Amino acid sequence: MTGFEFSRLKGAAAALALGAVFAASGAQAATHVLNLTGSANNVTTNSFMFGNTLYETGALELTGFTPFQLADGDDVEVTVTITDGAFTLPVRQFMYFGLNFSDISGGVQPITSSSNGLFSFDGGPQVGAGCGNCTSLITYVENQQLSFTSLFATGSFSMSEPHQINSITVSYQVNDPAVTAVPEPGTWALMIAGFGGAGMMIRRRRRSGDMVAA
Known part of the structure; x- marks a missing residue:
């Protein structure tokens, strides 16, 4: 093998290695396309007091997907179809709606994560959505x-x-100004539990005195 041929082989190997690096880095991010359904008959609701505030919550577990890993840089495209009626939030002064991705139903999500995205309800205009400390x-x-x-x-x-x-759940949390003032930023942490375990989470955080700010 001549020096020129060896150099060509070295160059080809380097190019292959560089391509493998780019392929590996590209493989780290994925787009998860999900078509999910849930029955309005299965919405669970709850209410609880925190301080002088009455919170009302509702959640619906969605079906139609295979469990997967969500990793840094991943995107989601999610279509949700509600059957047997509509998913409806009680009208209150302060109303939060969430699409929640968690390890178990109502599970605590990693506070080292953040999200940024858009919602469109019934084909209407897009509205911004995201979270600074959850999935x-x-x-x-x-x-x-x-x-x-x-x-x-x-x-x-x-x-x-x-x-x-x-x-994966859709859920809401609402409260009325007749009961309390504007919620603190830490109330975003209630969304982390998908609302199912929000009361328990608040009590735990109240004891620790460590509310997570959005």
């Missing part, structure tokens, strides 16, 4: 009706390590 997409509505039978959501995620997704 939910969350939007805020103030004192107006939010009821839908179809939802399209897109989002991207930033996280320190992959998180297993075994449960």
Whole structure:
């Protein structure tokens, strides 16, 4: 083998190695395309007091996907179809709606993660959604009706390590200014539990005195 041939082989090997690096880095990010359904008959609701505030919550477990890992840089494209009626939030002054990705139903999500995305309800205009300390997409509505039978959501995620997704829910949290003042930023942390375990989470954080700010 001549020196020229050896140099060519070295160059080809380097190019292959560089291509493998780019392929590996590209493989780290994925787009998860999900078509999910849930029955309005299966919405679970709850209410609880925290301080002088009465919170009302509702959640619906969605089906139609295979569990997967959500990793840094991943995107989601989610179509949700509600059957047997509509998913409806009670009209209150402060209204939060979320699409939650977690390891178990109502599971605590990693606070080292963040999300950014968009919602479109029943084919309407897009609204911004995101979370600064969880793997939910969350939007805020103030004192107006939010009821839908179809939802399209897109989002991207930033996280320190992959998180297993075994449960996806739609959920809400509302409260009325007749009972309390404007919620503190830490109330975003309630969304992390998909609202199912929000009361338990608040009590635990109240004891520790460490509310997570959005």
